[in-house]
Amino acid sequence: MRQDDYKRLRLKIIATTLAFSFVPLLVLGVTIYLKTETAYVGKVYGNLRTLVENKKNTVDLFLNERISQLTTLAFTETLGQLSDETYLEKVFSILQLHSKSFLDLQVIDQDGKTVAYCGPYHLKDVNYGQEAWFSMAMARGLFVSDVFLGFRKYPHFIIAVTRREGDRSWILRAAIDSDIFDSLVRSVHLGATGDAFLLNSDNVLQTKPRFDDTILEKIDFPRFSKFSGSQVEEFKVKGKTSIYALSWLDNKDWLLVIKDDPREELLPLYRARWLLVFILFGGMLVIIGGAVFIANSMVGQLVRSEREKASLDASLTQSSKMAALGKLAAGVAHEVNNPLAIIMEKAGWMRDLLSEEDVKASPNFREYEDALQKIEFHVRRAKDVTHRLLGFARRMDPLRDDVNVNLLLDQTKSFLENEASFRNIKIVTEYSKWTPCITSDASQLQQVFLNILDNAIDAIDKDGVITVTTRHDSQADTVVITITDTGKGMPKEVADKIFDPFFTTKKVGEGTGLGLTISYSIIEKLGGKIALQSAEGKGTTFTITLPVKSRT
16 A cells, blocks of 8 residues: 555544544534523523512502502592591501501592692692593593602602592592612512513603613613513613513503523523533544544554565565576576586587697687687586576575674675775774674575675775674674675665566676575575665665574
8 A cells, every 4th residue: 555545544544433423422412502501591581480470479469459458448438538638647647557658648539629638749739630540540440550750750650549429439549659669679689780670561661770771761672562471582672682571460551571681690501511612622632632543553553564464475475486496496507507518528628629739730729729718718607607506496404503793704704805905995894792603504604795795896896885793682682784885876676676586787797696686595594684775876785684593
């Protein structure tokens, strides 16, 4: 697989893991929040509905008590009795003992004229015959007004009860203190910005709110037709969203409004929302980290498996090549050696003939002798090749001797010192004095070292350095030999084929392409490894790893 394929696989694993982790997490989190929100909002709305209904019942009870007091007084006393202001003051004093909400009392005849008055205002001579409330009270028998200023110049509302005695009617009228009424309405336990007030059908305030507006002011508020029971709604008034609980009074067309700030009431819900977001975000980070870790681990393991497989395949391929080459080499060597022996024999016979006197007198004698030398040279070269092939094909079992690698490298180096000196090439040794002796085959190792050093000299050609180092890897219990040259190096495509049979970088006629192949086979038989590092223009390094103890 290519690097891009691994990247795509990693992204697919991460995406799949995140998808199967995020979706349940988000669904669970959102579901829990929505259920909690529904239950909590329902509880808040339910509490406001209960509050407005209780307060509405309290206000209705207050009005009913005042109406009942006036009705009882009107229908237990006669016009004559109540027309006596002394008696009326006595009755008013009794009412005040039970309720401080009454401001005054008036007795009004059927023409609207005040017959008797008890209170702090001068209303004894006032005639209400032309007032709208008077006509309504006479017609209905009971009238409760909106809050107004009137002659008293003080916010109040009136309750008027009509009684008929014989052929005449009269009205008992009382003014109710709006301050007491206001405190009754506003005594709702709300938050810092909560409020409670009464509105008439024209949206005129009948009680004073806690903030901004004043009593008897018409406010910008939605119109609601009369309904039974209560309602809780959330809407904007003056650009601010609030929760409003609404309920109409029974005895008067007044709308009781309880206002609450949703930010206060729903603050625990908002906190729960942010806590949920924080938990989800933290969970997502953990999941992302886990997904990336799992993906990297899986892809890393896959990469290692692919590399191990590629290494095993390459080793099996190389082993297959070696096995096939061994069979081929044995056959080729035997087939070639026979004609080579005949050619060498005939060349010897021709040399014997050249030694005779009559042949030496021939003008072409020198050419015959030169041709014969070339024949013998190339026959010997061909025999060397077939000898190597036979040595490679026999797969001889290595010997098991104690080998001092440092000493063996010095002996091998001595074979090539003259040629290296001639080419101005220095062979530098950096041996570890802690390098132990190994159990191996000295002659075969020397063949490998000699082959690699000879190739290094050819790679440098002239003016360079070959560095030979040894060290002991105590953890793996191996001896590591590196041979580095300062030659021209080789590109990757060449380095990948360097151990292949008959592959050579030398000029035609200068190399057989079997040296490194045989070296590779020898090191493997000895239980070691040989590796190559090379870059064009940066030289070449061979690394040979050999076990200290024989594995066979």
